Amino acid sequence: MLIEQKIWTSKSSAWKILKSFSSPAKAHLVMVFGSTKIFKNEMLMSEVKAFYPDAIFIGCSTSGEIATAFIEDESVVCTAIHFEKSTVKTTCVAVDSSTESVKAGEQLMSQIPTENLKHIFVLSEGLNINGTKLVEGMQNKLPPSVNVTGGLAGDGANFQETFLLSEKGVGKNKIVAVGIYGNDFKVGYGSFGGWDIFGVERLVTKSESNVLFEIDNSPALSLYKSFLGEQSAQLPSSGLLFPLSVRTQSSEEPVVRTILAIDEANQSLTFAGDIPEGSYVKLMKANVDHLVDGANTAAKRAKETLGIAEPELAILVSCVGRKLVMKQMAEEEIEAVQEVLGDATITGFYSYGEIAPFAKGGKCSLHNQTMTVTVFSEK
Secondary structure, X not given: OEEEEEEEEOOOOEEXXXXXXXXOOOOOEEEXXXXXHHHOOHHHHHHHHHHOOOOEEEEEEOOOEEEOOEEEOOEEEEEEEEOOOXXXXXXXXXXXXXXXXXXXXXXXXXXXXXXXXXXXXXXXXOOOOOHHHHHHHHHHHOOOOOEEEEEEOOEOEOOOOOOEEEOOEEEOOEEEEEEEEOOOOEEEEEEEOOOEEEEEEEEEEEEEOOEEEEEOOEEHHHHHHHHHHHHHHHOOHHHHHOOEEEXXXXXXXXXXXXXXXXXXOOOEEEEOOOOOOOOEEEEEEOOHHXXXXXXXXXXXXXXXXHOOOOOOEEEEEEEHHHHHXXXXXXXXXXXXXXXXXXXXXXXXXXXXEEEEOXXXXXXXXXXXXXXXXXXXXXX
16 A cells, blocks of 8 residues: 655645655545635645546545644645555445435445445535434445444534535535455554543433434423533534433443534434434533543554554544644644554544444444544555
């Protein structure tokens, strides 16, 4: 596997090469992560495509771009990959409503050949989607031996619009996936949060899919606002600082859910994934040291899943809520991953949701407020 990485920032208005192919090589896959503003820049996105005219492109708008051991805003990071022993195929579907999430996931995977398929990496529209149902739909059509990692596109802390890049170009309301094939291709993955749980556990008494209406028979939005106090005026963005831990009887491990939208009229909260009626929720808050430790744990789980292979490329998908909490210290979680993975090239983005199993042998899930690490190797 040969890797090249470039970055364009609004500060410099120029491309900078972070890593070059070690020998002349043709890119097979290019991952592109950039701000919403840059994804609207048709000239710049055309320039990105012109760098690698024969490659498959996959990418999305973000809430922060990750490259090497640093984080950028208002930038675009291009990571070009030449596979020496593997092949890739891509597909893209439209999704106009979160109610179509299962169908969209099934349709997406129906278009991917499964013979010798080793892994799926997926990027989705970040607002009008139910990530839990998307993952469910994908798994309905995938062989049990194939797992999925990826994330939901971001839009800073604005929650207004997200963009996807596929073979059809830049657009909204899309889900794009790439399948990777080959006996020598190896993948590892891990996901972990590090948030602290506080307060009493409460019962979800009314919900529909990813929309929460009542907690302990009280309007969900009113109750949530009472926890946030003055910060409730900044909802939904302030909700990123206080996610919910969700436990169901069937859950092996509680999942974390964060708010995408609020509805004052019916006093509801819309989340990136399901909040099942009858489940139990607790509020969570941040401890920066614990979040950094969580990133380190995610990297260790990814490396463990990879086995004895040496990680060559790491794709980091971390929640925008973590970035908002850690602020200037956010780069510490990237450094914590790098300490574990050594010389692997790092790319990725801050998201509205992360898709991965928790660790080896686990079932793929939609997460919020986690650091998710996917590592690739052909060695």
